[in-house]
Amino acid sequence: xxxxxxxxxxxxxxxxxxxxxxxGLGGAALAAFGLYLWPQLSRPKWREQTFIGKAPDYRxxxxxxxxxxxxxxxxxxxxxxxxxILLKPNLVETDLGAIHINTHxxxxxxxxxxxxxxxxxxxxxxxxxxxxxxxxxxxxxSGLAAVLWADRIPFVDLNYETGYAIRNxxxxxSLTHLTFPETLRQVDWVVSLAKLKTHHWAGVTLSxxxxxxxxxxxxxxxxxxxxxxxxxxxxxxxxxxxxxxxLAIVDGIVGMEGDGxxxxxxxxxxxxxxxxxxxxxxxxxxRVMGIDPRRVEYLAKAEQFLGPIRETEIMQVxxxxxxxxxPFKLVDFIPAHRKxxxxx
Amino acid sequence: MCGGFxxxxxxxxxxxxxxxxxxxxxxxxxxxxxxxQARARLAESQLPDGRVCLSPDxxxxxxxxxxxxxxxxxxxxxxxxxxxxxxxxITSSGKHWPRTADASVAHDTGIQGWSWIxxxxxxxxxxxxxxxxxxxxxxxxxARVREGARLVLDRQLPHGGWNYGxxxxxxxxxxxxxLSTGMALNALKNATPRETVQVSLDxxxxxxxxxxxxxxxxxxxxxxxxWQARPVQAQQLLSECLHSQERYGGYDTxxxxxxxxxxxxTGGLEDIVAGTPTP
Numbered sequence: 001x002x003x004x005x006x007x008x009x010x011x012x013x014x015x016x017x018x019x020x021x022x023x024g025l026g027g028a029a030l031a032a033f034g035l036y037l038w039p040q041l042s043r044p045k046w047r048e049q050t051f052i053g054k055a056p057d058y059r060x061x062x063x064x065x066x067x068x069x070x071x072x073x074x075x076x077x078x079x080x081x082x083x084x085i086l087l088k089p090n091l092v093e094t095d096l097g098a099i100h101i102n103t104h105x106x107x108x109x110x111x112x113x114x115x116x117x118x119x120x121x122x123x124x125x126x127x128x129x130x131x132x133x134x135x136x137x138x139x140x141x142s143g144l145a146a147v148l149w150a151d152r153i154p155f156v157d158l159n160y161e162t163g164y165a166i167r168n169x170x171x172x173x174s175l176t177h178l179t180f181p182e183t184l185r186q187v188d189w190v191v192s193l194a195k196l197k198t199h200h201w202a203g204v205t206l207s208x209x210x211x212x213x214x215x216x217x218x219x220x221x222x223x224x225x226x227x228x229x230x231x232x233x234x235x236x237x238x239x240x241x242x243x244x245x246x247l248a249i250v251d252g253i254v255g256m257e258g259d260g261x262x263x264x265x266x267x268x269x270x271x272x273x274x275x276x277x278x279x280x281x282x283x284x285x286x287r288v289m290g291i292d293p294r295r296v297e298y299l300a301k302a303e304q305f306l307g308p309i310r311e312t313e314i315m316q317v318x319x320x321x322x323x324x325x326x327p328f329k330l331v332d333f334i335p336a337h338r339k340x341x342x343x344x
Numbered sequence: 345m346c347g348g349f350x351x352x353x354x355x356x357x358x359x360x361x362x363x364x365x366x367x368x369x370x371x372x373x374x375x376x377x378x379x380x381q382a383r384a385r386l387a388e389s390q391l392p393d394g395r396v397c398l399s400p401d402x403x404x405x406x407x408x409x410x411x412x413x414x415x416x417x418x419x420x421x422x423x424x425x426x427x428x429x430x431x432x433x434i435t436s437s438g439k440h441w442p443r444t445a446d447a448s449v450a451h452d453t454g455i456q457g458w459s460w461i462x463x464x465x466x467x468x469x470x471x472x473x474x475x476x477x478x479x480x481x482x483x484x485x486x487a488r489v490r491e492g493a494r495l496v497l498d499r500q501l502p503h504g505g506w507n508y509g510x511x512x513x514x515x516x517x518x519x520x521x522x523l524s525t526g527m528a529l530n531a532l533k534n535a536t537p538r539e540t541v542q543v544s545l546d547x548x549x550x551x552x553x554x555x556x557x558x559x560x561x562x563x564x565x566x567x568x569x570x571w572q573a574r575p576v577q578a579q580q581l582l583s584e585c586l587h588s589q590e591r592y593g594g595y596d597t598x599x600x601x602x603x604x605x606x607x608x609x610t611g612g613l614e615d616i617v618a619g620t621p622t623p
Contacts, residue, residue: 093519093521095519131507131508131521132507132508132521132523133469133523133559134521134522134523134557134559134560136557136558136559136592137522137523137555137556137557137559137560140556140557145591145592149591160351160596162355162356162399163399163402165401165402179402200448200513200514217460218360218398218405219398219402219405219461220461221407221459221460221461221464221467222460222467222469222508223467223508223510225459225460225461225464225465225467226404226461226463226464228464229439229463229464229465259514259516262518262519263513263516263518331514333514334448334514
């Protein structure tokens with residue numbers, strides 16, 4: 001026997017190096033597959049509703065569209081009667097005449113009226129703008145001041161409210177605690193009244209990202225840089241997880257495409273998107289924008305514990321997504337946008 | 345603890361509101377007891393390293409410290425507190441890092457300034473406030489103040505004005521804001537030649553007549569005043585702004601104080617310590 005034959009015919013005792021490596025690789029592959037599968041298997045089975053209502057422009061009867069959404073979502077007078085409602089719009093910056101940056105005053109008014117019609121005890125509008133410390137100026141220049149004044153709707157500047165800190169239950173960011181404004185403890189419902197926009201850091205800004213605005217600037221700075229340093233995606237998840245807002249309404253009548261959230265261009269989508277579950281609402285919004293929500297990092301993570309983003313797990317009421325889809329332009333040199341391509 | 349001011353009626357003590365109230369009442373003989381109590385309250389709030397935070401459980405929110413330097417200035421009783429606050433300002437800074445060629449923001453991230461909150465980047469307004477505070481405390485020639493001026497100039501928008509502190513992001517120039525512009529102009533008083541800020545003076549002079557809210561109008565008047573560019577209708581604008589309270593409800597303590605100071609200090613905020621307020 002040649003030495004080679006000897007080697008081949010020798011009964012094996014235990015694993016050879018090759019076997020060991022092969023077994024190791026097999027095990028690693030299995031583990032990797034398991035790691036991939038585990039979140040799919042372990043995540044909750046969701047079933048949430050979102051409503052899409054058409055509104056061609058801001059002269060439409062927005063109150064009626066929102067009331068119709070309430071009916072479809074099962075939000076009844078019995079549920080709202082006597083409740084204190086905080087509407088949290090997206091109020092960032094103003095540019096005279098621009099209607100694509102902030103939640104439009106007509107939508108804020110419409111939402112307020114809809115809640116009052118259902119018997120809400122009080123509707124409050126609250127925001128803590130992230131860039132501009134002069135919130136009153138934003139109210140004036142956005143046209144919101146006139147609406148609030150005409151209807152005697154109170155406004156609270158969340159940036160300057162006394163904060164209350166809680167331990168951060170999510171820990172998806174590096175934040176150990178979250179400091180919320182006192183008003184949040186005094187209301188029964190928090191409604192994220194967001195704008196349908198692209199975002200150059202987060203990909204899209206919808207009802208979840210809008211909640212950065214509840215974090216008081218006095219504790220988080222202008223811009224809310226604490227959240228940026230702690231991780232934008234993780235901070236979005238932490239805030240939604242801790243706050244658990246009751247409703248989201250996204251103003252997509254005129255949204256923003258391109259270099260959002262402030263320097264992009266107007267994009268008419270002609271819709272309001274509503275729902276009780278924020279990831280589901282944002283996933284639907286993303287689809288309206290022509291974006292696969294699974295490509296939005298924080299939405300993909302949210303699916304594990306906050307709500308569904310798959311079409312099969314979102315019961316669509318009102319208009320169908322396909323009927324209102326209107327692809328938003330993305331900017332290919334912005335990394336957060338590149339991740340969202342190709343559009344669906 | 346007693347003394348100090350809240351931001352709103354029936355609110356809790358806030359160091360920022362307290363500082364602004366002190367500045368507004370400084371020249372009122374009838375308010376000297378209140379001023380003394382308020383200064384003492386600020387002193388009680390000061391941490392051993394000199395910072396004065398928004399609240400004791402938020403030591404990272406140290407931005408009111410610069411305001412306390414104004415509030416304690418010219419008060420022999422609180423000179424130790426003032427020195428500690430100055431020391432804190434000189435030894436603290438916002439996060440900064442070397443600028444990289446592929447950065448998505450255009451400003452120089454490597455310049456050291458001041459942040460609102462510990463552990464975050466340097467921004468225009470806290471840097472401007474810290475510069476002014478150090479200058480009135482006699483540190484105008486300190487390297488940190490000179491670097492602060494470099495930061496503020498670096499954050500000036502190419503077409504004039506300032507915002508919170510980003511200039512271009514992904515190649516797009518952002519919009520200016522009157523409040524930030526007024527504060528930056530005030531901070532750059534005597535720190536840079538006029539031609540380096542002329543484009544911002546032009547922006548603010550055009551914008552100021554349309555301002556009706558106390559923070560933007562107040563800081564705009566102070567900033568323009570620092571460069572002898574205050575509009576002739578300043579008092580009228582302030583009066584109209586004051587009347588807008590009927591619409592918005594009462595202004596908060598800081599806003600009311602700022603408006604009062606903007607009416608009196610025709611050469612910028614630092615005039616308050618130079619003893620040259622005009623009636």
